[in-house]
Amino acid sequence: MNENNKNLDMPSGEFNEVGKKLIDWSANYLANLESFPVLPNVKPGDIRAKLPQQPPQKSESFEQIISDLDNIILPGITHWQHPKFMAYFASTASGPGILADLVSSTFNVNGMIWRTSPSLTELEQTVLVWYQEMLGIPKNFKGIVYDTASVSSLxxxxxxxxxxxxGIRKKGMSGAPKLRLYCSEHAHNSIDKACLTLGLGLDGIRKISCDENFAMIPSELERAIKEDRAKGILPMCVVATIGTTSSTAVDPVDEIAEICEKENIWLHVDTAYAGVTAMLPEMKKYFAGIEKADSIVSNPHKWLFVPIDFSTLYIRKPEVLKRAFSLSAEYLKTAEDSLAENYMDYGIQLGRRFRALKLWFVIRYFGVEGLKARIREHIRIAQQVAKWIDESDSFELLAPTPFSTVCFRAKPQSISDESKLNELNEKLMNEVNSTGKVLLSHTKLNGKFTIRLVISGLRQEEHHAKEVLELLINALESLE
Ligand SMILES: Cc1ncc(COP(=O)(O)O)c(C=O)c1O
Known part of the structure; x- marks a missing residue:
């Protein structure tokens, strides 16, 4: 490369120098995570106000860019990598995963067809078979990587x-029968969004009621299907969830699968968060019947330390997915079409990142045993937290804790009014979050404001959970 030609990319010497600085910057950030407030102390518009409204006309130095990273961007970051980020489904990126992202961007290959990067296609095939075996998904399923669980479910x-x-592929939805999808009232709203996108509309979804543990009631599902058939509605799909978003409830997939088999309805199982725990023999009980599903979602970017984004869909009848989406265009035809896999045939997107590198680096660096040990430890800490809460006089559990998400609320003996309890718990959560020492999130279960504490971050240790509980106990005392 001619270093004097200013119309080319950043010279390799400079790339090397700045790259080393940014690796130092990243390593430093990860080493000092606990010095940051988990939730940034900014208001909407604060960050934008500090950014120039016009792009620079002339080249700027990386010193300036890194300085703005420190002074403008960092103060507006919510630190997902922080060990006391215990909100939503706490997801962390590991060192090997971060480095794989760098390599992926360095190659900048686009895996639309096999020829546009054979390694992308073949590594994805290989790593997805590894992951499939790790989770115990039968060999007759085929895996595909998408960005998010929302897109995998779609x-x-x-x-x-x-x-x-x-005949929907040809005619669209206009002449189609009225279709119905069934899911529990606790299914993730990405399922509703998929129905919006696919033309079923919100009326095309029937929410099935749940038992006291927030799991779908199979007899209610069966009844709904019968009722719909009697009205001339065509049951199309049942979505079961293992690890719902609010409370991590487990729908009884085995029983649901029997109904789907009998009725010849597609069974989609969403295990976006909890799927990784299928690696552990002691957790297999939650996955009974999963081999009878037609499609299964699991997100390594949620709880397997792979940087966002990375979701997997395993499908038992890949030919149906291919039938739904494959289209050929002259410029994409190659001599290898009958010999190789072209991933563009399995979805709405043409271009695709080299995401498989991330899972490959992560599995190789930690090893399956290392990954299992980490997930097992998260579950152990969460069970410990659930035990502390259960034994406390001023807090109570609001849902079972099958995985690593604890759903609870403060319930001082002096308060029994439900609306006062809701108010108190909302204040309590906001109070601890405002310290910047932790980030918790909430849901509502049976109308009760429920605080969720999630242990699934790579840097979380038992003492972090203890510190958060102390914070909650002290904040509750000050609010009472
Ligand atoms: C059970 C479940 N499914 C799907 C999703 C959506 O995940 P994504 O952000 O990858 O689309 C979530 C998000 O938390 C989830 O909990």
């Missing part, structure tokens, strides 16, 4: 729509 449900054979 493709699972699109396959279900194709499977009813109503």
């Amino acid at each position: 493709h699972g449900i699109a396959s279900a729509r194709e499977y009813v054979n109503a």
